[in-house]
Amino acid sequence: MTRFRESVRSLLREQVLNAAYDLVAARGWSGLRLAPVARIAGISRQTLYNEFGSKEAVGRALVEREAERFLLGIQQELDAHRDDLEAAAAAGVGFTLQQAADNSLIKAVLTAARGGDDHLLAYLTTRPEPVFNTATAMLDAYAADAWPEVDEESRHLAVEVIVRLTVSHIVQPAASPEESARRIAKITVRTAQYVRPDPAPGAADDSLPA
Amino acid sequence: MTRFRESVRSLLREQVLNAAYDLVAARGWSGLRLAPVARIAGISRQTLYNEFGSKEAVGRALVEREAERFLLGIQQELDAHRDDLEAAAAAGVGFTLQQAADNSLIKAVLTAARGGDDHLLAYLTTRPEPVFNTATAMLDAYAADAWPEVDEESRHLAVEVIVRLTVSHIVQPAASPEESARRIAKITVRTAQYVRPDPAPGAADDSLPA
DNA sequence: GTGGAGTGTCAATGATGTGGACATGAGGGG
DNA sequence: CCCCTCATGTCCACATCATTGACACTCCAC
Structure with missing residues (x-):
């Protein structure tokens, strides 16, 4: 009141x-x-x-708050590299993978599968879809704002790629968070067909040979 | 309860x-x-x-809180230069002078004189002495912990010098906060007869010639 | 199945913030 | 000088909300 x-x-x-x-x-x-x-x-x-x-309501609130903090953390990572799509992507994905590795709550939200000891927590997340959609929407909005020079279709593609690949690496880790992030970032950049604002004439081009 | x-x-x-x-x-x-x-x-x-x-009690609490934050800020400046007495001194004094210039509440606490439009605020600080003593005690403790190689008497001297010179510069500014801080720091170091852990053999010695 | 532990609920009680009224004193203008 | 205004500080009845202890119910272990 x-x-x-x-x-x-x-x-x-x-x-x-x-x-x-x-x-x-x-x-x-x-x-x-x-x-x-x-x-x-x-x-x-x-x-x-x-x-x-109820206890379940406490769990819901707990997961909700954690998800919010998580998305905020990603935002900050992205904002720290507004000038470089690949760096931003690597930072965001790296942060995500790191959190997924460290933070048991985040892990439960993102995986939300397999009924381990904590199946209740995974269950009470009211399904992971909301978080997924929120994250995707957030990334879409961010990308549209940060990299307007990338055409819309490519942007949507890149966002889908980065979300799915990241989740994939959470569920089935392949390398260290940093290395995985680096790879995902590179793939994302190529999906967006993003061309770095040329740093200097004659600089080496590290993109894939067509 | x-x-x-x-x-x-x-x-x-x-x-x-x-x-x-x-x-x-x-x-x-x-x-x-x-x-x-x-x-x-x-x-x-x-x-x-x-x-x-009462209104006065609000003022007291306000000043008290501000003083605490202020001392905490100094602490942080000092801790950022644990390895170098002169740098720590310059940072701490610089922070203090900057705050005194910017923060009207801090200014009122530190000067606590002249009955201007806000004489009541200055009055209600229950005298500046407590803050002075607290700050001095804090610095003494810090110095003893951070620079044990300086003998006790020199430490006390140095603390007194730095406090008095800083207050003096607040009351009667001579140069920019940074420049004043630099000078005070140098004087403090010399008062402490502090010898920098030699960075390299043969390095230039910028202390005063005896 | 019996006892213990944990969840969820209820009513009585206590602590504390709210809103309104009022006395007091300082300051300003007629 | 008196009156009016405004702000401080106080009092009180009321409403709100946390606390406390008790209790039913369910599940699990012994």
Whole structure:
């Protein structure tokens, strides 16, 4: 209601999600108990239920927040290389693969398959499609804005390529995140038929021989 | 009481201080009204009074927080040059002078003299001595930890020199913050009789001839 | 199947922010 | 000098929301 109440409310949610994050990382989703979550968050168990309603809702919120942070991280990687499509692609993919390797929550969201010990977490993601679509839309918008010189069809192609290849490497890693990212970036650039703004006349051309 | 309550409480205080900060920066201390502060902070005027009690208390808290941030900023500058006393000194002093030039709140705390339009703000700092002593103590501790090879007496001397010279330059600027910082740093190094860990045999010695 | 643990719900209680009213004092103009 | 205005600081009734303890229900292990 009054703006301060909203702040308190979001503070409460943050505390809960922080606590849940740590506990899930330590014991997995199935090993997560709401009582410790409430205790660590510094609130009563009842308050937690008033705010979230169920354990599954906590999981949903947790995954949602993580996905948002994840997309934001990709955005930042991309923005750091606005001038170079290949570098931007490599950075974005590298970040993604690294996160997928390190962050168990992200991994669960992106793979969202195989019923391991944490099948519940994968299940509660309300399907990975939303995240996929959001990411793809985000990349499409970014690409249109950052590289207008690439024609629209090629852009869409490149975005599809980069998303699918990245997911593929998450599910079935082939090399180190960095190496995989480098390769995917190169493929993406070629798919976009992107020509680097020539750095200097007579510079070496490292694109594929036609 | 319960940890969450404390979080809410500190959130409330933060919101209030943020609002007060902006308003003071815009209209000065004497132009500050508590009703707008409460409104911007998103709470009722009564709640503001419940938490702080008086306008002066708000000012005290505001200055206190700013002083803390300020000391933290100095710490970070110092830590960025742990390996080089002169560079650390220059960075710390430079940061201080820059802040004193930019930040009206900091300026009020450090000078705390002359009854201008904002004499109340200067007055409510409960005297600048506490900040001075805190800063000096912080620097003493830092110096002892970072440069144990400098004997204790020289360290204390150097700290006194750097604090007094810096304040002097705040009150009576002589050159640009950077240039002033450079000079103060050099003087500090010489006061400490600090000898740079020799970078290479035969390197030029830029210390004063005895 | 029996006991224990965890989820989800409920009602009573306590703490705290809200809104309105009001006394007080400082400052400005008639 | 008096009056009006505005801001500070206080009081109180009310509403909101977290806390606490209890309880039903389900699932799992012994």
